[in-house]
Amino acid sequence: MNSRQTVVDGIQIEDPNLDSRPEQIQVDHLCKRYRANDAYAVEDLSFTLHKGEILALLGPSGCGKTTTLRMIAGFEPVDSGRIFLHGRDVTHLSPQQRKIGIVFQDYALFPHMTIEQNVMFAMREVPKSQRPEKAEYWLDLMGLAELRVRYPHELSGGQQQRVALARTLAAEPDLVLLDEPFSNLDASLRESTRNEMRALFKRAETTVILVTHDQAEALTFADTVGVMQKGRLAQIGTPQHVYQNPANAFVARFLGHTNLLVGNADGGRVKTPLGEVLIADGVATGEVKLSLRPEDLHLSPAPSCDAAARIVAREFRGHDYFYTLEQDGYQYCVITPSHHCYDVGSWVNINVLRSGSVLPEAG
Numbered sequence: 001m002n003s004r005q006t007v008v009d010g011i012q013i014e015d016p017n018l019d020s021r022p023e024q025i026q027v028d029h030l031c032k033r034y035r036a037n038d039a040y041a042v043e044d045l046s047f048t049l050h051k052g053e054i055l056a057l058l059g060p061s062g063c064g065k066t067t068t069l070r071m072i073a074g075f076e077p078v079d080s081g082r083i084f085l086h087g088r089d090v091t092h093l094s095p096q097q098r099k100i101g102i103v104f105q106d107y108a109l110f111p112h113m114t115i116e117q118n119v120m121f122a123m124r125e126v127p128k129s130q131r132p133e134k135a136e137y138w139l140d141l142m143g144l145a146e147l148r149v150r151y152p153h154e155l156s157g158g159q160q161q162r163v164a165l166a167r168t169l170a171a172e173p174d175l176v177l178l179d180e181p182f183s184n185l186d187a188s189l190r191e192s193t194r195n196e197m198r199a200l201f202k203r204a205e206t207t208v209i210l211v212t213h214d215q216a217e218a219l220t221f222a223d224t225v226g227v228m229q230k231g232r233l234a235q236i237g238t239p240q241h242v243y244q245n246p247a248n249a250f251v252a253r254f255l256g257h258t259n260l261l262v263g264n265a266d267g268g269r270v271k272t273p274l275g276e277v278l279i280a281d282g283v284a285t286g287e288v289k290l291s292l293r294p295e296d297l298h299l300s301p302a303p304s305c306d307a308a309a310r311i312v313a314r315e316f317r318g319h320d321y322f323y324t325l326e327q328d329g330y331q332y333c334v335i336t337p338s339h340h341c342y343d344v345g346s347w348v349n350i351n352v353l354r355s356g357s358v359l360p361e362a363g
């Protein structure tokens with residue numbers, strides 16, 4: 001195993017961010033069970049983040065994301081496991097002793113304070129005389145300099161979001177936690193705010209954990225994505241790795257549309273209902289499950305309906321078409337550029353464009 005690989009929950013991951021930068025946070029076998037429930041809310045959760053790394057914890061409602069965040073922040077006591085910040089064991093420290101900044105969904109700005117006063121409020125540890133200068137630095141960085149004397153209700157949602165972030169960063173935390181921070185923004189603002197915030201975090205080398213159930217948000221915002229399933233970390237790795245090489249069917253489906261094919265593997269190939277598919281994992285043998293994304297498949301006109309697929313639905317999405325097809329009783333989904341237009345009811349061949357990814361777990 002080289003320095004860029006690690007094993008999490010028995011799954012080997014490759015991550016270019018796992019480098020020589022200092023470890024900022026280490027979460028070690030964290031467990032939490034609420035009294036009212038039999039099942040663990042969080043079970044045996046472990047990961048390490050390096051300075052400047054952005055992690056998205058992604059999963060459906062109830063999978064334990066918020067509980068994890070609350071334990072890291074110090075709002076929820078842990079049953080077992082350890083949390084280290086900068087190598088310091090903070091597991092049993094109060095939230096105030098942890099140097100963690102949190103941006104909540106509703107921004108939690110003080111309505112009676114100006115933007116500048118809101119930001120300065122976070123600087124209790126900075127001498128009073130230095131606060132205006134520091135506030136100016138963060139307001140400038142966030143593009144808020146001209147709004148410094150306004151009150152929160154005089155700002156747009158995106159601007160309030162940036163003030164909340166400026167206030168969090170002004171306290172110079174070791175770690176920033178974001179709990180669904182974009183969910184109150186409308187779709188177009190969400191995308192631009194997300195991009196701006198990522199750029200700001202990268203510039204300030206901030207270590208961040210974002211909690212979200214939005215897979216597009218996790219894949220675009222984070223350097224590392226951890227997919228949670230029933231309190232456990234089902235997989236962690238770069239967005240590209242978890243998307244293209246999901247650990248199980250749950251991860252494959254949660255990260256977007258996919259075609260799960262069952263076939264027989266032998267000598268680096270799998271016989272599937274769509275024909276022989278090459279696999280990156282040359283050692284797999286016997287029955288395996290493959291994940292092929294809709295964009296990994298290509299359609300071509302079929303001369304007849306023999307051994308062909310029928311288009312049962314077509315969705316025009318601007319830059320592409322999303323097709324649903326049926327072949328031998330199985331359904332498939334395929335994305336093609338929008339100049340590849342086939343009518344519903346027509347017959348096509350489905351060709352596999354890239355090698356498949358064998359799912360290591362049943363899931």
Ligand SMILES: Nc1ncnc2c1ncn2[C@@H]1O[C@H](COP(=O)(O)OP(=O)(O)OP(=O)(O)O)[C@@H](O)[C@H]1O
Nearest residue numbers: 034036037041060061062063064065066067068213
């Ligand atoms: N205070 C509590 N008391 C009892 N059970 C709780 C409590 N908080 C959360 N749970 C349970 O723990 C599990 C994990 O909840 P958690 O809020 O961490 O999930 P989540 O992934 O953040 O969900 P969402 O996306 O809906 O916020 C769920 O089954 C939930 O019902």
